[in-house]
Amino acid sequence: MGNDMNITIDDNQLTFEPGETILEVAQRNGIYIPTLCHLKGTTPTGACRICVVEVKGAGKLVESCAAPASSGMEIFTESAKVVKARKEIIRLMLASGNHNCAARNFEIEDWTDFQMKVMAEEGAEQLCPVWGDCKLQDLAYRYQVDTKDMPPAAGKYPMEKVNPFIVRDFSRCILCGRCVKACKEVQVNNAIDFGYRGSETKIVAGTDVPLKDSNCVFCGECVDVCPVGALVFKPALPVDRSRKVEKVRSTCAFCGVGCQISIHTEENRIVRIEGAGRDIPPNCGSLCVKGRFGYDFVGSDERLTTPLIKENGNFRNASWKEAFDLVAEKLTGIKDQFGPQALGVLTSARITNEENYIAQKFARAALKTNNIDHCARL
Amino acid sequence: MTNTISDIEKADTIIVMGSNTTENHPVLSSFVKRASLNGKTLIVIDPRKIVLTHHADKWLRLQPGSDIALINALMHVIIKEDLYDRDFVERRTENFEALAETVEKYSPGHVSKISGVDADDIIEAARLYAKAARGSILYCMGITQHITGTDNVKSLANLAMLCGNLGIEGGGVNPLRGQNNVQGACDMGGLPNVFTAYRKVDDDSARQSYENAWQVTDLPSKPGHPVTEMVDMAEKGTLKSLYVIGENPLVSDPDLNHAEKAFGNLDFLVVQDIFLTETAKTADVVLPAFCFAEKEGTFTNTERRVQRVRKAVEAPGYAKEDWKIICEVAGRMGYRMNYTDSREIFEEIAAVTPSYAGITWDRIEEEGIHWPCPTGDHPGTPILHTEQFTRGKGAFFAVEHASPAEMTNDEYPFILTTGRVLYHYHTGSMTMKTKGLNELAAECFVEISPGDAEQLDLQNDDMAKVTSRRGTITAKVQVSSMAVDGTIFIPFHFGKAAANRLTNAKLDPVAKIPELKICAIKVEKAAA
Ligand code: SF4
Ligand code: SF4
Ligand code: SF4
Ligand code: FES
Numbered sequence A: 001m002g003n004d005m006n007i008t009i010d011d012n013q014l015t016f017e018p019g020e021t022i023l024e025v026a027q028r029n030g031i032y033i034p035t036l037c038h039l040k041g042t043t044p045t046g047a048c049r050i051c052v053v054e055v056k057g058a059g060k061l062v063e064s065c066a067a068p069a070s071s072g073m074e075i076f077t078e079s080a081k082v083v084k085a086r087k088e089i090i091r092l093m094l095a096s097g098n099h100n101c102a103a104r105n106f107e108i109e110d111w112t113d114f115q116m117k118v119m120a121e122e123g124a125e126q127l128c129p130v131w132g133d134c135k136l137q138d139l140a141y142r143y144q145v146d147t148k149d150m151p152p153a154a155g156k157y158p159m160e161k162v163n164p165f166i167v168r169d170f171s172r173c174i175l176c177g178r179c180v181k182a183c184k185e186v187q188v189n190n191a192i193d194f195g196y197r198g199s200e201t202k203i204v205a206g207t208d209v210p211l212k213d214s215n216c217v218f219c220g221e222c223v224d225v226c227p228v229g230a231l232v233f234k235p236a237l238p239v240d241r242s243r244k245v246e247k248v249r250s251t252c253a254f255c256g257v258g259c260q261i262s263i264h265t266e267e268n269r270i271v272r273i274e275g276a277g278r279d280i281p282p283n284c285g286s287l288c289v290k291g292r293f294g295y296d297f298v299g300s301d302e303r304l305t306t307p308l309i310k311e312n313g314n315f316r317n318a319s320w321k322e323a324f325d326l327v328a329e330k331l332t333g334i335k336d337q338f339g340p341q342a343l344g345v346l347t348s349a350r351i352t353n354e355e356n357y358i359a360q361k362f363a364r365a366a367l368k369t370n371n372i373d374h375c376a377r378l
Numbered sequence B: 001m002t003n004t005i006s007d008i009e010k011a012d013t014i015i016v017m018g019s020n021t022t023e024n025h026p027v028l029s030s031f032v033k034r035a036s037l038n039g040k041t042l043i044v045i046d047p048r049k050i051v052l053t054h055h056a057d058k059w060l061r062l063q064p065g066s067d068i069a070l071i072n073a074l075m076h077v078i079i080k081e082d083l084y085d086r087d088f089v090e091r092r093t094e095n096f097e098a099l100a101e102t103v104e105k106y107s108p109g110h111v112s113k114i115s116g117v118d119a120d121d122i123i124e125a126a127r128l129y130a131k132a133a134r135g136s137i138l139y140c141m142g143i144t145q146h147i148t149g150t151d152n153v154k155s156l157a158n159l160a161m162l163c164g165n166l167g168i169e170g171g172g173v174n175p176l177r178g179q180n181n182v183q184g185a186c187d188m189g190g191l192p193n194v195f196t197a198y199r200k201v202d203d204d205s206a207r208q209s210y211e212n213a214w215q216v217t218d219l220p221s222k223p224g225h226p227v228t229e230m231v232d233m234a235e236k237g238t239l240k241s242l243y244v245i246g247e248n249p250l251v252s253d254p255d256l257n258h259a260e261k262a263f264g265n266l267d268f269l270v271v272q273d274i275f276l277t278e279t280a281k282t283a284d285v286v287l288p289a290f291c292f293a294e295k296e297g298t299f300t301n302t303e304r305r306v307q308r309v310r311k312a313v314e315a316p317g318y319a320k321e322d323w324k325i326i327c328e329v330a331g332r333m334g335y336r337m338n339y340t341d342s343r344e345i346f347e348e349i350a351a352v353t354p355s356y357a358g359i360t361w362d363r364i365e366e367e368g369i370h371w372p373c374p375t376g377d378h379p380g381t382p383i384l385h386t387e388q389f390t391r392g393k394g395a396f397f398a399v400e401h402a403s404p405a406e407m408t409n410d411e412y413p414f415i416l417t418t419g420r421v422l423y424h425y426h427t428g429s430m431t432m433k434t435k436g437l438n439e440l441a442a443e444c445f446v447e448i449s450p451g452d453a454e455q456l457d458l459q460n461d462d463m464a465k466v467t468s469r470r471g472t473i474t475a476k477v478q479v480s481s482m483a484v485d486g487t488i489f490i491p492f493h494f495g496k497a498a499a500n501r502l503t504n505a506k507l508d509p510v511a512k513i514p515e516l517k518i519c520a521i522k523v524e525k526a527a528a
Helices: A022-028 A080-095 A111-120 A135-142 A178-186 A221-225 A289-293 A320-338 A353-367 B006-010 B026-037 B051-055 B067-080 B086-092 B096-104 B108-115 B119-131 B149-162 B182-187 B204-214 B227-236 B256-264 B322-332 B342-352 B435-440 B450-456
Strands: A006-009 A012-015 A052-055 A074-076 A166-168 A192-195 A202-205 A231-233 A246-251 A260-266 A269-275 A308-311 A314-317 A343-346 B013-017 B041-045 B058-060 B135-139 B173-175 B241-245 B268-273 B285-288 B297-300 B305-309 B414-419 B445-448 B463-467 B472-479 B487-491 B519-525
Touching: A006 A022, A052 A080, A080 A135, A178 A192, A178 A221, A178 B026, A221 A231, A246 B305, A269 A289, A289 B026, A289 B435, A308 A320, A320 A343, A320 B241, A320 B268, A320 B285, A320 B322, A343 A353, A343 B227, A353 B182, A353 B204, A353 B297, A353 B322, A353 B342, B006 B026, B006 B135, B013 B026, B013 B119, B026 B041, B026 B051, B041 B051, B041 B119, B058 B119, B067 B096, B067 B108, B067 B119, B067 B149, B086 B149, B108 B119, B135 B149, B149 B173, B182 B297, B204 B342, B227 B256, B297 B342, B445 B450, B445 B463, B450 B472, B450 B519
Parallel strands: A006 A074, A343 B241, B013 B041, B013 B135, B041 B058, B135 B173, B241 B268, B268 B285, B414 B487, B445 B472
Antiparallel strands: A006 A012, A052 A074, A166 A231, A192 A202, A246 A260, A260 A269, A308 A314, A308 B285, B297 B305, B414 B519, B445 B487, B463 B472, B463 B519
């Protein structure tokens, strides 16, 4: 070895680092190889085989996500043999479950028209909620897999909806195992695993109990990595594709980890929160149940919307001018009569740095007291 | 934290002490669990059998309040077996002899009697930490919420310095900050004794520079009172008014019955918040504010990383941004505070705060920066103390074990320790608005060991009446393998059965943190 850490991928001369897989070399050089089960940062399983490539001299196609690059390899990522294998894999996956999106063969122009057709189909109760955001669908389209006479197969196991946050639709599960990797190796919650055997295989929580009765802590990592519509976030249902979704990058407002989030809104309403991205620290895409699902308070109708002034023991609505005048007058009065030491300010670990800065400046420069603190110690 | 979150996975041995990480810092806990999965050594020191103990190589179950004794015993072993980092101790620290002399008394055998931890386990844990090339210590309020909180923290710093685990990747003494912007609130001078960047209010030159920057004279030079003392002053009548922003002390404060009385005694209470919280209900004036999703600004996370907060939706009704409300009040009191937006405020912060001086909103557009960041081309400081400590050499503080403020007796035979659950946040004013979270954690509970439950004739879902010297609450029994005989856990989130009616407001004399983690209680079956 030593000086010849070289391989060729589709006629490109490339170098690799020791231990790199073929997939990693390709990705680093912007060469596309499809993947389904591969999850960065976890041990490869070779479960789906969609990432196979042809290596000159090797008898069989090899899984690029698991195979380490080695000197002198000549690799073809889209040879006829590779494409044929991928088509077959996709066909089998589509045939294995209720993938009613692809069964129409992509001749659809108009969304509504398509939706109507799907709804009319026997057994297709509802269009898959991840339509348009599904890796299997993308691949079926890319490789033009013909599924004309393939009726969506009925699910072997019933859908699980008995928790507030996650819907498990086993009829769309392609058993890629990404969710298991995410749960066991990324979040390390060990709530789910492969269960049963052969054609009975199923992703089970604990001893095949509902998620809410297992070790699951509803972090949502598994849903995030599921390439298809087998795991979906319940609060985001039903999906309404006529609405425009906007995304804003921000920071989670709960604990001090400061996870980076992407807030999805529709018409001034938060509809979903996701991790900002797998490469963005500190959370690298992960979130917890509070950060991911705890956003209802923002649009709650219990929010305060107007200043309130208490009179005879009851609050009444007030204008800002009234409220400001009253607060300023009272604080000034107390300061004049009892001195600034009789005033105190509690600022907050919830508000921004900018606001904390203003609060302490107010206490010190305007009220002339250092009686300022927050409840961080509690 | 002296180190970063991603650094945790680089440690060879990790000690987690007084932190129920999987519930309170869930995403950070996955870094700890992954480290353990990948063969790193994890030692959990906690009175409860928390989830993290299932991932740990060793769980030291210590008696609440015996932290210092236990840490001293670890150091006793490390010094005795000559496992400490001589080079680091010589080059970078001072006062080692005093430490060695103090910990000499804390033999594993002796401490085993105080802490309830097996002497062999103490020895083994000491070796695992000391022999690791990189050792990280993570701690949280299980360390700080004691009358000895400051000394507890000093002890952990002693341990880390002794083994040369400061200033290196994968090392550090890492406090996990509870609320999203605790770090920022402290950095910004939301404390009675310091301006931004911890510059002391009784330091004349610091005061002078703020007087210039703020164009004011006579900034007060005497340190103010921390929240816990302000409550006492209100009760005595020397504090007449409180202006409370985004906090709910009437659920989160210790000894609530006392706090309620004190708040009731105020002449004028202003509460600025997003909901009509328990505290807001008692106010004279309530001012509606924006929540995080409605405004622009920055938060500073537990690893000192300054990160952007951005507006995603419009605020409801007539609510206003917190800073605008405060500036309006200040203006009416004769002090002008005018800003066009919060970016302009941040620029002023950078101008008066050395550790933030090099940070701009543009620089943190994509990724936050760890302070200290003194100049515009400084990359930030992910790891503190790499060359030297703030004060030059790191000083060991020899500290002695002291008993908790309140001990159990025949009348109050159990120890109560309070904390949080995964599904709720602080006093629940935000998380309890999400139905699903309430479904998963509906109400307060009394976590009790199977042994204690049997002795008290309590079963799951029975109602238990829990009484301390200060108050009584009633909540559902949860018999749990997490609890250890003699120690009972109650989460404090729930206003309806507020654990803080029971807790003790006795303070750590330096940090003024109340001893929320220990008080003596009795438990009875409540009449159905
Ligand atoms: S649920 Fe999704 S991620 Fe899990 S095995 Fe099935 S398809 Fe893969
Ligand atoms: S939500 Fe989290 S804990 Fe639950 S199964 Fe998915 S990854 Fe595992
Ligand atoms: S998502 Fe969870 S772990 Fe991350 S900052 Fe929010 S509350 Fe903390
Ligand atoms: S992605 Fe390589 S085998 Fe699935």
